């Protein structure tokens with residue numbers, strides 16, 4: 001490793017990091033496919049795909065070409081009172097891809113903000129149609145929807161990240177996912193009692209990602225859909241992690257055969273190249289914002305909204321989904337993950353092994369020393385970031401079987417010897 005001094009990091013504040021005690025971060029200088037090159041020229045196989053975003057691998061030529069072309073033509077222009085082809089094309093393609101009448105696309109530049117917009121739309125929708133008092137959001141234990149103040153109020157409060165702010169966050173309604181009879185009854189009770197104050201229910205479909213890669217069945221989403229219909233509550237799906245093939249279908253909601261009222265997309269939207277997010281609402285919701293008075297309009301507008309570079313690369317990413325067998329690749333990854341992570345199940349300290357689409361998870365009783373474990377993976381030439389009590393893989397869909405085997409064997413090795 002190249003020698004570093006404290007001064008090198010003197011002006012950087014890293015995410016989720018106790019900077020006094022954390023080990024020095026590694027420095028990346030180049031990426032390609034599923035590999036990250038470090039400054040000492042070693043390469044790591046990326047098991048995380050840049051926080052679940054780089055679904056086509058790094059530096060995909062088709063995406064780079066779109067980026068360079070757009071950079072030469074029009075890197076950015078404001079979106080107020082002005083539109084452009086990359087955004088119009090992307091919005092109509094998303095509307096085509098999404099089920100039913102999820103037709104109206106509002107662009108932002110991060111997942112958290114896409115979810116903020118989803119919540120604002122839901123609350124204002126009720127006001128616009130004359131439902132007073134529906135200002136709360138119902139969310140689920142284990143959920144994660146972003147780090148902004150509004151989103152912190154609907155994340156799982158016990159996950160440690162947000163408890164310091166508890167006093168200033170708006171009180172919301174928290175429930176358990178209806179995974180069995182008891183929790184379903186409890187949810188019904190909550191809704192029966194509080195539905196007149198609830199604007200929307202929010203969940204990550206099939207997989208609660210940052211909450212620990214917790215899976216639930218598609219039937220649960222059906223239950224939620226029918227409860228929302230019964231109580232006139234909007235259903236917001238946070239597909240920021242699951243969207244674009246990660247769970248085996250283009251969107252996770254397809255597996256339940258239901259349509260949410262509002263959906264939030266980000267992470268893999270641009271194939272991991274540019275920050276971009278989208279909040280997509282049903283046409284009927286959009287229509288409730290139309291009137292002859294200004295008050296009913298949606299008052300939101302990020303400066304870099306619908307950035308043309310980001311929209312151009314998102315279009316290029318969708319081209320790749322159209323032209324290449326991405327969902328088959330996800331299926332192949334799923335099979336390989338199932339087979340190759342299975343041995344972990346028999347090791348002591350391993351609580352569960354689970355796979356869905358291109359997500360492979362080994363859940364442990366406890367990870368005693370995550371920093372040492374992370375170091376060990378780097379020494380094995382793989383980029384795997386255990387958190388909480390899980391070790392997981394969310395590789396690029398383009399990863400080769402042999403690279404994927406190197407990732408899984410690193411995990412099997414570590415679980416066998418070091419837990």
Ligand SMILES: *Cc1c(COP(=O)(O)O)cnc(C)c1O
Nearest residue numbers: 110111112144145146209240241
């Ligand atoms: C990552 C993530 C977010 C937040 O997105 P940011 O771009 O980090 O703001 C919200 N919801 C889910 C499900 C996510 O995985």
